[in-house]
Amino acid sequence: MIHQLQTISRGFAVNDSKSVEDLYQDLIVDHFKHPRCKEVLQDSTSSASLLNPLCGDEIEIFLQVRDEWVERATFQGKGCSISQASASMMCELLQGKTIQQAYELIHSFAGMMKEEGTPEEFQKLGDAASLQGVKRFAARIKCAMLCWEAAKLSLDRCES
Ligand code: ZN
Numbered sequence: 001m002i003h004q005l006q007t008i009s010r011g012f013a014v015n016d017s018k019s020v021e022d023l024y025q026d027l028i029v030d031h032f033k034h035p036r037c038k039e040v041l042q043d044s045t046s047s048a049s050l051l052n053p054l055c056g057d058e059i060e061i062f063l064q065v066r067d068e069w070v071e072r073a074t075f076q077g078k079g080c081s082i083s084q085a086s087a088s089m090m091c092e093l094l095q096g097k098t099i100q101q102a103y104e105l106i107h108s109f110a111g112m113m114k115e116e117g118t119p120e121e122f123q124k125l126g127d128a129a130s131l132q133g134v135k136r137f138a139a140r141i142k143c144a145m146l147c148w149e150a151a152k153l154s155l156d157r158c159e160s
Contacts, residue, residue: 024130027089031127032081037091041074048153052146054139057083061091061150065158070094070102075147082131082140087147089128094151102155106148113141 041047041062049060057079064072073094075087090109094102109125111117113135122129134144 021133024133027127027130028081028085031085031088035075035084035088037072037074037088037095038076039074040076041072044072044074046154046157048150048157050146050150050153052079052083052142055080055083055143057143057146059083059087059147059150061087061147061154063094063151063154063158065099065155068099070097070099073151077147079146080140080143082134082143083146086128086131086144089126089131090147090151093126093128099155099158102151106152106155109148110145113145 041064043064044062045065047060047062049058051058057077059075059077059079062072062074062076063070073091075091077084077087093105097105105125108117108121109128109131112122112125112129112132115135122132131144134140
């Protein structure tokens with residue numbers, strides 16, 4: 001009986017008290033546990049891999065770019081939840097964007113980590129906006145940035 005009551009009260013308590021920070025945290029955990037776009041893209045037009053030795057994160061980004069459009073963006077990697085969730089969020093975001101838009105989004109994300117840019121800009125980052133809390137933890141910024149830097153490298157290789 002006691003057990004039952006506890007279950008019920010917990011069931012009611014969950015949603016109303018959730019802060020934005022909690023919701024962001026849920027999104028990060030969700031992308032880490034159920035990564036989107038996580039596969040090796042066999043017919044990628046460019047790719048780039050980067051390491052973050054401070055944390056042990058590894059990310060490889062694969063892009064399929066045609067006629068100025070990022071048709072597909074995928075990743076492979078391992079490491080902490082921040083690095084992997086960031087890659088999942090980013091790949092989902094970059095697919096279907098133009099190369100120019102992709103560069104702008106990468107710029108916006110880097111700005112968010114440096115406390116530059118506007119809330120309107122961050123909103124365009126989709127789920128990746130949930131990583132804005134990371135900027136408070138200097139050591140984790142590199143984890144969050146790793147995939148975006150790899151994507152920029154990969155885009156640079158498409159251009160040349
Ligand atoms: Zn990390």
